[in-house]
Amino acid sequence: MAVVFSAIIAGTFIASALSKLRSRSAWSGFVKSIDALELPVLRLASIATGVVASGVVGFELAIAVFVIIPRTSVYGLSLALILLTAFCAVILFAIRNKRTAECRCFGVTGQPLGPVHIARNLLIMSIAACGLFVSGLPIGQLTPMEITVVVLVSLVGVGVIASFDELFGLFSRERR
Template identity: 35%
Template structure:
């Protein structure tokens, strides 16, 4: 169980850390994320900067909470709450038919869609699993669990952060008409 707990916490922490850093590492990334928040509404223009800063701050704090198993359920609970909110925003955007580009992990041209809902659902299931383990007293990482959990957790984080790109490779594309130039 310690391996599962460590793997889930490391993967989730890496995802939250990558998401936060990707939104603030450059001025353009900060502007893109603010534009995403504004286009998703109903956030007034003047409230966009503090909302953006709050989201990024929550992602950083959640990552830190997840990495300290002595804090028990606090890290996984923060992850469940954040992912529930993020998923609700994505579902709302998809249902409204918005073409808002997702700035979850930096700039992308891909609008929010089913792949984002699927990815967030996987992350939410992982957070719920970590919360279940934490609620049952699994609060310590031992050396035998953490050593293999680090690469596995980082690998899962990479896959999940890149999920929408992988999904776009297998998703059917609309047929394009060819033009006969003969």
């Protein structure tokens, strides 16, 4: 089970980072979304938004690498929880201060940050926490069939997480 949780977390953070890096317009949209938050800490410290954006993507890729390596997966899962907690705090700030920043977590939706993004982050956090919980259990060598199952389950998990905004919208719309 730990392998599945780690694979979902790694895949999620890889998908998130690559969606921001896939084109200049995707990167620009991500940087603009951070700027639209008007975070006081960035203004106070005179930190350029591009530097913060680069740090977020670097952090996401580092988490993916740490989670994939068995000896460091606990650190990767812990870092994922820390980063996702920070994301939730920023989203709460945006909601509370009526900021209209777009969600560019996976680079495409452009939906304003809101409760659905906190819910998605809590889902990812629960997967990381489960991974931490079972990480001490012995797993032994995986057979090719088990590896196939891990990959398939992980792809479905990452797909659900990456499409969370769209799925939420699909199921929350009134029936006509």
